[in-house]
Each structure stands twice: as C-alpha cells, then as structure tokens.
Amino acid sequence: MFNKVRVRFAPSPTGGLHLGGVRTVLYNYLFAKKHGGDFIVRVEDTDQARFVEGAEEYIFKCLEWCGLVPDESVLHGGEYAPYRQSERKATYRQYAEQLVKDGYAYYAFDTPEELDAMRERLKTKGSHSLQYDHSIRMEMNNSLRLLPNETQELLDRGTPYVIRIKVNPNEFVLFTDMIRGDIEFDTNNVDDKVLLKADGMPTYHLAVVVDDYLMKISHAFRGEEWLPSAPVHILLWKYLFGLDAMPQWAHLPLILKPDGNGKLSKRDADRLGFPVYAMDWRDPKSSELTRGFKEIGFLPEAFINLLAVLGWNDGTEQEIFTLDELIEKFSIDKVHKGGAKFDFEKAKWYNQEWIKKLPVTNYELRIKEHLQANGILNIEEEYLLKVIELVKDRCTLLNDFYTQGAFFFQAPPTIDTDSVKAKWDEKKNLFFTELVRGYQFTPVWEHSELEREFKEIASANQLKPGELMLPFRIMLVGGKFGPGVFDIASMIGKEETIRRIEHSLSLLQ
RNA sequence: GCCGCGUUGGUCAAGGGGUUAAGACGCCUCCCUUUCACGGAGGAAUCACGGGUUCGAAUCCCGUACGUGGUACCA
Structure with missing residues (x-):
C-alpha cells in the first residue's frame, strides 16, 4: 500500500508571483490530481526582512485565477495547520536542538563581520571555496571548537548564535531525482x-x-536552483527522520529569458515589454505597478496551457490542453531537463x-471590462456578442477587442484619409454623396441589401466597387482593418453610417 | 575559482542504435479575401565540438566548449 500523494507549493510572500512559480504550482497540482493526492500551499515567510505586505493574499488570488485550488493552505485550512512557517517557529527550534544534541549540528557565535573577515582571509589565501565548512569550522567561534563550558557561558550570557549543520567530509550524498x-x-x-x-x-x-x-509530503517539486542545496536537505532527512520517510525529489528546469541567457526576471519583462507575473502586482513600498498576464488580456486557460508545455509535452502533436486533459496526460518523466x-x-x-476555442460567454465580461476601461460605456449585451463574433479571429489578447472593435461603439477618433486622398477624385466624391442619398431610403438595413445598393450606384457612376470599398471602410472604421464593411455598416445602423460618410467627405474636401 | 545541472532549426520541441530528423510559434513566398485577420499550400536544421563503442549514433561512453544554477543568518 502506497502512501497518499501529497505535494506542496511553498512560496515566500515577497512580491509578484512569477511565471516559473506558477508553473511549479501547476506541475505540483497536476501530479497531485493525477494521483488522487493533495495539493498543499505552505507559506514560507521565515525571512522577516523580506516580508511584503499583501503578497500572501496576492499569491492566493493568482492561484484562484489560474483555477489551481489548494486542498490545504492558510486559506483553505487542513489538519496540518498552521501552514504559515512563521507560526510554526517553536517547532523548528526543537528539531535544531535535537540535531545539536545528536552531534549533527552546532552552535555558531560568529558575527557577520567575522564571517566577512573569514571569507576575506580565504580569498587572499587563494582558496577554492569561501564556504563555512569542515575545513574552516575549527577556526571559528562555535561550539565545536569551544569547550563545553565556554559554549554554555556564551549561551547563558545571551550571545546571539545560529545553529549550523555539521557536514562530515569525505562522504557521498546520493539521491534519485525524478527528472x-x-x-x-x-x-x-x-x-x-x-x-536556525x-x-x-x-x-x-x-x-x-x-x-x-x-505534513507528510510524498513528492517535492521545486526549481532547479535548489539542486545545489539538495545534499543539505538529504542529510537533514537522514539525521532527523530517516531516508525512508523522505519525499521523492523533482527539480524542475528553469524558464529562461528569450534573448541572451539566464533566468527570466521581472527586469527582462520590463525591458522586453511583456509580463512575467500572473497578475498585476503593486509594490506597497514604491507603489510601482508591474503588469500581469491576466490584466494584459490573457485567459487563464491559455496561461496554464502555455506554462504546462514550457518544459513538458505528452509526446504527441497535441498543443492545446484543458486543465483536465493536463491532469490526465501529465507525467513527470516527460518533463525536460534543460531550461526553456x-x-x-x-x-x-x-x-x-x-x-477561438472557448465559448464567448466565458470571457465576454472581461472584454466588456476592457472596453469600459477605455471609455466605452453603455454596452448592450446582444450587440457586444455580435461584435465579439465578428472580430475574435483577429484578437490575440483580450484588450485587442478594444482596438479591433471600438468603431462598433463609437466613431473612429481619427480617419486615415491619407490612404484615400491619393486616388480621390470628384467621381468618387459624387458616388458617396449619392450613396448617402440612397442609403437614406434603404428599406431593409441589412448586409446584402446594402451591398446590392452600393454596387448599383457604383456601376451607375461607372466605378468599380473595388476602388470604393477601401474608402468606404476607412470612413466607417478609420483605417484598413476590421471585418466586412457591409457587416459593419449593418451593425452600426443607418444614421451612424451616414454620419460617418458625411464626416469623412467633409475631411476630404 | 569551486561544485551541480544542461546542450536537436531564431524559439518551443518529437525522437532513447538503422527515420527523407515529426509538429508548433515566428519569418519568407503563394492561394483565398475588392481591408486586416482567419484558413490553406510551400520554403529554410545533419542534431555544440572532438574522440571512442558499433556493421551502423542525434540516440551509448569519455573528454572539450558553451550555457545555466548555486556558492547568504534569501527563498
């Protein structure tokens, strides 16, 4: 009988939630759900100096947006509470003291200045390593070098100290990483x-x-940057709980910046003009805003999907996956070793x-928000749905619906008359004047009727419809883009169509 | 510097001893379209390099190079 699968995501609440973090959550989540296990979120807030107000709530909001709901967390509760490490402070000391007692750790009284001096000394000596390790510890101010009564005296006097693990030299730490x-x-x-x-x-x-x-974690997923400290963790497992109880490790490849090399960071995002955080993050101190994938117009389904396949694929040609499909198909041995x-x-x-895939009703509200944010109020539901259907093929981000569809709601602020002027002449001017007159009496304001009439007036004026379509489009839309012109005209209605033609005509005089 | 990890087209990648080395994004050409998209057809890699092992290597082994991560009383 196998133990239940239990995985955890352990963020430290220090700022925006990075793309790589979300992917780590995702792989955790997929693995847990695939094996009928639990997904736990544990907040690692042990560094009081780096605590950032609001970061914790923000992380949970991001997870919620992504649809990755924890089974246990500070928010969701669970039988292993508390899930915030700052609230478990006393527990850790107990284990640290235990290690000292068993000879696997020791007290160290070195001040930061002394540590700096030690590194400086090693550097000038030409040492390969500047680490506080077996080679140097007997020269330092710790309970290994001090006599027991000296240590006790320092302790009694309340001298600040840390507890360090005592790593024995000349051993090999071996483990099998799932990836x-x-x-x-x-x-x-x-x-x-x-x-400590x-x-x-x-x-x-x-x-x-x-x-x-x-918390009975069975499998531990984390970024590759943790690999170098894995031996410390394994030693700790060995000394504290026994290797048999240790979770299986999986060190995930890193997400790299698109140009040059290195881990993708917030700086790169600013530089290259795309987000790295899941959602908008406002730094409470500087009040600087960093854009998120959500706000820039990503669908959570897409965000999850693209993250999932950054470093993993199921071996087939499939690229579009729903969360459920990911749960079904995810397997850790298909995760890449190299960064992407x-x-x-x-x-x-x-x-x-x-x-294209999702029903419009899924994201209609978010499009409405984007439009409203851009000053388009009074949006009628049925009308909006039609607009979305008409322009969705040319939208990659949700806010493209504004740039691609604003003219359905309001006259274009600028008209690209330059594209018309070159071939503009009196004949065309006349045509549009007649078109206005004709449209005024159009009985049924509808696509095919409008097109029929348009062509009729064109041929009456010995003009080819082809050379009139573009001017017409620009009059209605403002530029060379958008769905079929007659679709647009029929949507915006008779009065508005005529108004826009006349307005452009006046500009072309 | 030291230690770890990695390396298939510009990018994501399939492929795990014998393949014409998939597919996708992006790019270019063309078709469709009286705009822009969508859609469709095509174009561009000998698998970092050097040695092995093998009848045969992108695939296995060893080096080298390059990249990347760590080297904090940060996670």
Missing part, C-alpha cells in the same frame, strides 16, 4: 549551512525538511487559440 536521475554530491563541497537563524527563525533548509515531514527560453509570441498564440 534527472541519479545525482551525486561530494560532501567535501557542501558547507555547514545555517539551520539568530532571530530564532529557521532557514529554508531546516523548515522545508521539518515541514515536509510533518520564454517566447512571448508563442504565448500570444496560445491565447488566440483559447479565444
């Missing part, structure tokens, strides 16, 4: 990481192991596909 296979670390290269900070908070290293144990460069063009393509 990368067997990985081996030489403990000579592993440093004595701080487990001077403020009594655990570092990530201690907290992740303790909580994964206490993020391609915003392809991201937009996914959104476009989802706009």
